[in-house]
Amino acid sequence: MSEKFEERSQPEEPEKFYPTQHLKVYQTSDAGQLLICECRHCLTPLSIDVIFLTPQNSKPRPKNKPDTQQDDVMKCPSCGRVPIFLEGCSVQSIAQLPSSPWK
Numbered sequence: 192m193s194e195k196f197e198e199r200s201q202p203e204e205p206e207k208f209y210p211t212q213h214l215k216v217y218q219t220s221d222a223g224q225l226l227i228c229e230c231r232h233c234l235t236p237l238s239i240d241v242i243f244l245t246p247q248n249s250k251p252r253p254k255n256k257p258d259t260q261q262d263d264v265m266k267c268p269s270c271g272r273v274p275i276f277l278e279g280c281s282v283q284s285i286a287q288l289p290s291s292p293w294k
């Protein structure tokens with residue numbers, strides 16, 4: 192019995208081209224959105240509060256406030272890795288959902 196069923200001809204996709212991820216987006220305010228998604232690593236359902244950065248709310252921060260907070264916030268509560276790559280928005284909080292909307 193062979194377990195090697197890896198004869199797919201598809202080339203391995205580069206890291207930046209990540210597979211389709213479940214995502215629901217709810218507008219919570221002018222710039223605020225609630226993202227419901229699954230961690231791309233462990234598929235934990237997550238609720239992510241984000242603020243989309245606009246010229247109005249993304250003024251340069253003072254130097255005594257290093258802009259490293261997002262790295263800390265942007266972690267899957269379950270596996271500790273970055274659950275989803277977001278651009279142009281600031282993560283306010285991440286919460287683990289008790290159940291996935293896609294199950």
Ligand SMILES: [Zn+2]
Nearest residue numbers: 230233267270
């Ligand atoms: Zn995870």
